Amino acid sequence: MPWSQRNILFRPVLTDTLIRWILRAGAVASALVMLLILAFLLIESWPVLYQISPARFINDASWHPLEGAYNLMPMLSGTLLASVGALLLAVPLGIASALFLVFYAPASLALPYQRLIELLAGIPSVVFGFWGLTTLVPLINQLHPPGASLLAAILVLTLMILPTITLTAYSALKAVPDEFLHGAAALGLSRWGMIYGVVFPAARAGIVAGIVLAAGRAIGETMAVLMVAGNVVQHPQGLFDPMRTLAANIALEMAYAMGDHRAVLFVSGLLLMLLVMLLSAMAGRMGKNQYA
Amino acid sequence: MIKSKRFLLLGLVFFIVGFGWLAGANAASQRLVLTGSSTVAPLVGEIARQFESIHPGVRIDVQTGGSARGINDTRNGIANIGMVSRALKANENDLHAYTIALDGISVIFHANNPVATLSKQQIADIYTGKITNWKSVGGPDARITVVNKAEGRSTLELFLHYFQLRNSQIKPHIIIGDNPQGIKTVTGNPHAIGYVSIGAAEFEAERGAPIRLLALDGIAASVANVQRGTFPLSRPLNLITTQVPQGLAQRFITFARSQQAHALVAAQYFVPAGAD
Numbered sequence: 053m054p055w056s057q058r059n060i061l062f063r064p065v066l067t068d069t070l071i072r073w074i075l076r077a078g079a080v081a082s083a084l085v086m087l088l089i090l091a092f093l094l095i096e097s098w099p100v101l102y103q104i105s106p107a108r109f110i111n112d113a114s115w116h117p118l119e120g121a122y123n124l125m126p127m128l129s130g131t132l133l134a135s136v137g138a139l140l141l142a143v144p145l146g147i148a149s150a151l152f153l154v155f156y157a158p159a160s161l162a163l164p165y166q167r168l169i170e171l172l173a174g175i176p177s178v179v180f181g182f183w184g185l186t187t188l189v190p191l192i193n194q195l196h197p198p199g200a201s202l203l204a205a206i207l208v209l210t211l212m213i214l215p216t217i218t219l220t221a222y223s224a225l226k227a228v229p230d231e232f233l234h235g236a237a238a239l240g241l242s243r244w245g246m247i248y249g250v251v252f253p254a255a256r257a258g259i260v261a262g263i264v265l266a267a268g269r270a271i272g273e274t275m276a277v278l279m280v281a282g283n284v285v286q287h288p289q290g291l292f293d294p295m296r297t298l299a300a301n302i303a304l305e306m307a308y309a310m311g312d313h314r315a316v317l318f319v320s321g322l323l324l325m326l327l328v329m330l331l332s333a334m335a336g337r338m339g340k341n342q343y344a
Numbered sequence: 345m346i347k348s349k350r351f352l353l354l355g356l357v358f359f360i361v362g363f364g365w366l367a368g369a370n371a372a373s374q375r376l377v378l379t380g381s382s383t384v385a386p387l388v389g390e391i392a393r394q395f396e397s398i399h400p401g402v403r404i405d406v407q408t409g410g411s412a413r414g415i416n417d418t419r420n421g422i423a424n425i426g427m428v429s430r431a432l433k434a435n436e437n438d439l440h441a442y443t444i445a446l447d448g449i450s451v452i453f454h455a456n457n458p459v460a461t462l463s464k465q466q467i468a469d470i471y472t473g474k475i476t477n478w479k480s481v482g483g484p485d486a487r488i489t490v491v492n493k494a495e496g497r498s499t500l501e502l503f504l505h506y507f508q509l510r511n512s513q514i515k516p517h518i519i520i521g522d523n524p525q526g527i528k529t530v531t532g533n534p535h536a537i538g539y540v541s542i543g544a545a546e547f548e549a550e551r552g553a554p555i556r557l558l559a560l561d562g563i564a565a566s567v568a569n570v571q572r573g574t575f576p577l578s579r580p581l582n583l584i585t586t587q588v589p590q591g592l593a594q595r596f597i598t599f600a601r602s603q604q605a606h607a608l609v610a611a612q613y614f615v616p617a618g619a620d
Binding site: 114116117118119121185186189190193197198199200278279282283284285294296303304305307308309310311313 | 382408409410486487489494495496497498510511512516517518519520521525528529532533535536
């Protein structure tokens with residue numbers, strides 16, 4: 053029964069009414085903030101959106117906003133490549149760690165391991181960036197100059213989103229009802245058979261939600277990527293090529309941008325927002341189709 | 345229901361009264377408007393904040409828009425003071441310029457790099473991708489990593505102006521934002537070449553960062569040489585007025601050139617102008 057409906061079993065008392073209004077106000081405020089952000093981005097980028105055709109963001113020769121060249125596509129591809137690369141590494145690792153924690157680790161190891169992952173989740177991104185800049189980049193540089201590259205960005209992002217995926221997958225696995233496990237055990241399934249056939253389908257929604265959360269963080273991450281990616285605006289041809297993400301672009305140039313330059317940076321913010329909206333729409337779909 | 349509505353109303357009243365009070369507190373009696381160069385604006389913004397805290401009731405408005413706008417606005421009387429990030433030209437002698445700081449940049453590379461000097465042409469060739477190996481300029485056989493600044497930065501603008509380049513001609517391998525990031529990048533890569541504000545480079549080199557500041561035209565890159573005006577890759581940051589400043593404008597310009605403002609100048613990696 054939906055609890056938000058009026059209900060003959062419970063007459064609303066003062067506390068309920070009060071709480072309802074507070075919650076309503078909170079819901080309206082957060083929805084309003086979202087809409088205001090969108091409106092703000094549109095207003096700030098309007099000067100260029102009005103003047104130049106959107107095709108120029110795709111067809112211009114390069115990104116040199118002070119010389120009137122506004123191609124955003126290399127940064128879009130950079131953002132996507134770095135995020136997808138990080139997800140490819142972090143998703144298997146994260147799910148494996150969560151499985152280890154729930155089903156394989158002895159109790160004496162599970163707790164310290166979990167605390168370690170939680171600690172990793174709490175490290176500020178700029179620390180990862182600093183570590184990447186002073187340790188990872190020189191290391192990659194010895195392998196293949198210049199060091200600051202797509203690879204460095206992927207590795208730093210992987211470290212950052214790994215705990216998110218691990219912890220959400222962990223709670224999703226933990227939430228699988230014990231009856232399911234008992235039933236599987238009674239059927240004589242092996243441990244892996246139980247995990248693959250029973251636990252995964254039951255925990256899928258939670259795991260997918262964690263991956264989407266991690267993807268959102270990877271797409272929007274700014275400082276860490278800014279410090280290790282090299283920030284050259286180009287479609288990276290390989291893992292060792294430097295590249296720039298949309299978020300890094302804003303952070304890098306906003307401080308000193310004026311006029312059209314500033315407005316174009318808001319366009320890249322708008323693009324970033326669209327990307328995240330697309331992601332959450334996709335996640336909504338995946339959540340619907342899944343077996344419950 | 346009625347009670348909760350009254351509760352909401354009360355909250356609303358608190359909000360409105362609160363905001364009204366905040367807005368009222370900001371009303372100031374004296375106002376000074378500065379417009380111009382985006383290089384000078386952050387520094388002047390800091391100086392203005394300190395000036396405001398010493399002189400309550402004074403409100404200083406700092407707007408960017410480029411040196412040209414600073415000159416136009418000052419001539420038209422829209423701005424009380426203009427900010428210009430270069431020396432005044434001959435046809436601008438109707439204006440009075442007061443240098444508050446000097447901006448100099450230094451080409452830097454790793455301390456282990458044996459290359460002693462580079463000519464202006466060689467640096468330009470490295471940045472445009474015509475020279476890609478240190479061997480061509482007397483160094484080790486290694487690919488040069490070109491470190492450039494992000495678009496819109498004043499250091500980039502000064503660099504491009506001095507070497508007569510456009511940013512689209514430069515073939516960078518790494519693009520950086522602020523000076524510390526540039527220095528970290530060069531210290532982590534023995535084959536990198538970059539450029540940063542001279543104040544930042546000298547500060548880090550003195551603290552033991554493995555970087556070397558490249559001399560230009562035989563003149564060592566140092567804060568002292570920028571101050572003397574001998575280092576070629578530098579420019580003055582000026583405040584300009586149409587008449588000899590009086591009143592509030594005069595007080596502000598004096599403050600911006602005083603010993604008190606020098607710490608703010610150094611914090612932005614600029615070089616304080618010689619005290620006079």
